Amino acid sequence: MDRWFQLDWPRLSNIGQAYGLASAIFSILAVVGVAVSLAHQSLGIVVQRDQDISDAHARLPSLVLSDPQTFGPVLSDKAQRLGIVEYERYVSVTLVLRLALSGYETGHTNEYSLRNEVTRGLFLRSVGREHWRESRTFWLSASLPHHRQFARIADEEYQAAISRGPALPIPPHTPAPAPAAFRARLAPALAAGVAGGLIGVLAVAATRRRPSATDS
Known part of the structure; x- marks a missing residue:
């Protein structure tokens, strides 16, 4: 090949070394990229863990x-x-x-x-x-x-x-009625309302005149 193509071996050697340098640079960049990706994933795991802990604290x-x-x-x-x-x-x-x-x-x-x-x-x-x-x-x-x-x-x-300055006073607490006590007070009122409605219906029915034979 040297006789036929008259190759410039020093120039080819320099080109090969240049490709080797470029390959080493790209390999370093790839390693750095993988390291950055792993660091980002690790940070995401830490953030997610802290968020889970914060959510647990909020639920407690x-x-x-x-x-x-x-x-x-x-x-x-x-x-x-x-x-x-x-x-x-x-x-x-x-x-x-x-x-x-x-x-x-x-x-x-x-x-x-x-x-x-x-x-x-x-x-x-x-x-x-x-x-x-x-x-x-x-x-x-x-x-x-x-x-x-x-x-x-x-x-x-x-x-x-x-x-x-000092803190403002807290307004007095007025407890809400318990469900049982509320139902106990509500039941008589409902009973009175139902009874009043029935009495009204009966009174209206009593005032109506029943039809007789002469009416027909």
């Missing part, structure tokens, strides 16, 4: 509110220390914060809404302030950046509420 207060006397003592002694009504309010603050966090994390709630529509009113009264005072360390030490930013905004509004 709902379970407690459904029956605070049964499930409240499982979490803490606040149900006995605060009373059922105050404990329900305390757990409701947890639900509000979790809902606000989900909205802020997904972009449905911006910082303005978080400050003016959620936390500012939440920290007007003692139940919201006490809840944040006891749990602010947990919120501020969150692992995800969005959670820490949410906690920072809420803590700023908490500090602003403290600086504005």
Whole structure:
């Protein structure tokens, strides 16, 4: 081949080395791409795990509110220390914060809404302030950046509420009638209504004159 084509072997050697360098570069880029893909998948798994934990935390207060006397003592002694009504309010603050966090994390709630529509009113009264005072360390030490930013905004509004003065008094609680008691009060009223209707029907029937033979 050297006699027939008079090949330039040094030039061919340089070309082969250039292809080898290009192949090495593309191999490095492929390895980097695989590494980035694996890192992205790992981050997605971590985010999904944190979301699952957050959803579980959100479902737990709902379970407690459904029956605070049964499930409240499982979490803490606040149900006995605060009373059922105050404990329900305390757990409701947890639900509000979790809902606000989900909205802020997904972009449905911006910082303005978080400050003016959620936390500012939440920290007007003692139940919201006490809840944040006891749990602010947990919120501020969150692992995800969005959670820490949410906690920072809420803590700023908490500090602003403290600086504005004491908490507003909580309105007196008016318990809703129990279903059994409500049915007990409703039954006599229904019976009286039915009896009145029957008496009215009988009275109208009695005032009507029965047809006689002469009428026919």
